[in-house]
Amino acid sequence: xxxxxxxxxxxxxxxxxxxxxxxxxxxxxxxxxxxxxxxxxxxxxxxxxxxxxxxxxxxxxxxxxxxxxxxxxxxxxxxxxxxxxxxxxxxxxxxxxxxxxxxxxxxxxxxxxxxxxxxxxxxxxxxxxxxxxxxxxxxxxxxxxxxxxxxxxxxxxxxxxxxxxxxxxxxxxxxxxxxxxxxxxxxxxxxxxxxxxxxxxxxxxxxxxxxxxxxxxxxxxxxxxxxxxxxxxxxxxxxxxxxxxxxxxxxxxxxxxxxxxxxxxxxxxxxxxxxxxxxxxxxxxxxxxxxxxxxxxxxxxxxxxxxxxxxxxxxxxxxxxxxxxxxxxxxxxxxxxxxxxxxxxxxxxxxxxxxxxxxxxxxxxxxxxxxxxxxxxxxxxxxxxxxxxxxxxxxxxxxxx
Numbered sequence: 001x002x003x004x005x006x007x008x009x010x011x012x013x014x015x016x017x018x019x020x021x022x023x024x025x026x027x028x029x030x031x032x033x034x035x036x037x038x039x040x041x042x043x044x045x046x047x048x049x050x051x052x053x054x055x056x057x058x059x060x061x062x063x064x065x066x067x068x069x070x071x072x073x074x075x076x077x078x079x080x081x082x083x084x085x086x087x088x089x090x091x092x093x094x095x096x097x098x099x100x101x102x103x104x105x106x107x108x109x110x111x112x113x114x115x116x117x118x119x120x121x122x123x124x125x126x127x128x129x130x131x132x133x134x135x136x137x138x139x140x141x142x143x144x145x146x147x148x149x150x151x152x153x154x155x156x157x158x159x160x161x162x163x164x165x166x167x168x169x170x171x172x173x174x175x176x177x178x179x180x181x182x183x184x185x186x187x188x189x190x191x192x193x194x195x196x197x198x199x200x201x202x203x204x205x206x207x208x209x210x211x212x213x214x215x216x217x218x219x220x221x222x223x224x225x226x227x228x229x230x231x232x233x234x235x236x237x238x239x240x241x242x243x244x245x246x247x248x249x250x251x252x253x254x255x256x257x258x259x260x261x262x263x264x265x266x267x268x269x270x271x272x273x274x275x276x277x278x279x280x281x282x283x284x285x286x287x288x289x290x291x292x293x294x295x296x297x298x299x300x301x302x303x304x305x306x307x308x309x310x311x312x313x314x315x316x317x318x319x320x321x322x323x324x325x326x327x328x329x330x331x332x333x334x335x336x337x338x339x340x341x342x343x344x345x346x347x348x349x350x351x352x353x354x355x356x357x358x359x360x361x362x363x364x365x366x367x368x369x370x371x372x373x374x375x376x377x378x379x380x381x382x383x384x385x386x387x388x389x390x391x392x393x394x395x396x397x398x399x400x401x
Contacts, residue, residue: 001067001099010100013107019133020103026051028124028156029064029096031082033071039299040255043089046074050084067099072124072149079152094123094149097187101241102127105185108223109206111135115182118200120171120209121145121243122187125153128164131183137163143171145247172246172380174200181205189245192377193222193234195359201226210242211377216251217296218284219243224355234353236364238281248381252295254306257313261297261304265315266326273323273336275303275316282349283342289364289375290341291334307331345373353377 002020005011011020030051037045049056049063064070073079074090097105106127111117111134122128122142132140141164144150150168157164169176171188174196182205184197189212201207207224219242224234245251254261276283287294297304303316312327314335323332342348348366351373355362366373 001065005067005100005103008100011103011107013111015113015134016103016106016111016130019130023126023129023133023162024160025064025126026061027159028126028129028153029070029072030156031072031084032060032063033074033087033092034059034063035071036086040258044091046071046087046090048082048084048087050082053084056084064096069098070096070124072096073146076146076148078148094146096124096126098241102130105208106130106134108221109183109185109208111183115139116180116202117141118143118175118181118184120174120184120186120188120197122153122166123149125157125164125166127185127187128153128166129157129160129162131185132157132162132164135183138165140164141175142166143169143173143175145170172196184208186210187243189219189243189249190380191245191249192362192380193224193353193355194380195357198224198232198355198357201232203228203230210239211236212242212245212249213288214249214252214293215288215295216242217294217298218281218288220285220288222353224353232355232357234355236285236351236353237349238283238285240278240281252293252306252308254295254297254304254308254313257306257308258297258300261300261306261313261315261326264326266313266324268322268324270321271323271332271336272321273332273339274320276339282347282351283339285351286342286348286366286373287335287338290338290373291331294331294334305331305335341371341373344371346371348373 032049033046036047049060051060071092073094076093113136115135117131117135117140119128119142128142144166147168150166154166172194180202182202184207186209189210203226205226209222211220211222220236221239222236293307294305306313307329310329312329312331314332315324325332345366351364351366353364362377364375
């Protein structure tokens with residue numbers, strides 16, 4: 001796994017490479033769920049692999065060292081005494097982070113020895129352990145909302161002996177003991193940045209998270225730094241993947257619409273907009289906010305984007321100058337409009353975010369002037385007491401935390 005990440009040009013930090021090689025993943029990920037039913041089939045069929053069982057061990061070892069996400073917990077269950085074998089129903093509420101995403105995030109944070117590190121939503125603690133291996137003992141801490149997962153992670157981290165700690169608490173409130181941290185990493189997507197995170201960012205510090213919308217298709221990576229003068233400078237960039245949203249966020253899903261779209265793709269009409277490439281991240285990020293309520297089906301043969309709440313969709317093709325549309329909402333016309341505005345704004349691939357100290361609306365802008373793309377991030381919503389987060393199935397979701 002490590003050599004593949006290095007060969008692909010993903011892993012460049014020498015300290016992080018040493019941490020990846022030294023942290024025993026089999027201690028942090030002693031079991032794993034494997035989905036055995038197809039997407040869209042309910043209830044979901046799972047199989048639990050027990051790393052200590054000889055019949056599961058080979059498959060479990062391959063999985064936890066593959067770099068893929070490892071599914072660990074259904075519906076907030078207790079993690080002691082799980083029974084291996086087939087399991088029916090439930091949704092995953094905790095996973096390990098997709099390996100490439102972990103490496104990219106920790107390298108973006110520019111970890112170094114002696115830094116105080118805070119992980120918000122650490123799950124089983126893989127990225128927290130890696131950070132602790134770089135920063136040094138008793139400098140890395142995590143805040144985990146799920147009590148069973150917090151205890152599970154702390155027990156396994158203690159076995160490794162890196163001096164990392166996990167406390168149970170609401171990650172949106174930052175670390176309950178307060179303090180200032182040089183590096184803050186959130187493993188949960190949020191609609192805007194909680195004030196406590198900004199307050200706990202030390203001078204010269206860096207804060208990294210995913211900004212979540214209702215679509216898993218076009219996530220944004222938010223990076224903030226606190227200057228030596230104490231000011232916050234923040235940038236938002238589109239990315240191919242992101243973290244799952246906080247509890248209470250319900251992602252839109254096009255999977256259930258797939259049979260109807262295939263049977264009736266819509267009425268053809270001409271278009272001047274050739275389907276934008278997948279890596280036009282600046283455009284797709286803007287579309288997530290300026291044409292809200294859309295979700296892409298990445299498993300479709302041609303570009304298919306749906307508005308589930310309005311029973312509408314657009315299917316690109318055949319050819320580059322036609323599109324088929326269905327429903328009361330003209331999805332493709334909205335994308336044409338956003339694309340035209342994005343081009344006039346200079347095809348931005350990153351956006352500045354204004355984050356007021358102490359709270360208040362957070363404004364996003366591609367630049368200055370009347371042609372700039374601008375929007376306001378939605379506020380934080382109350383978090384429900386019980387998690388209800390579906391297992392991600394869309395191609396561009398993060399396979400995580």
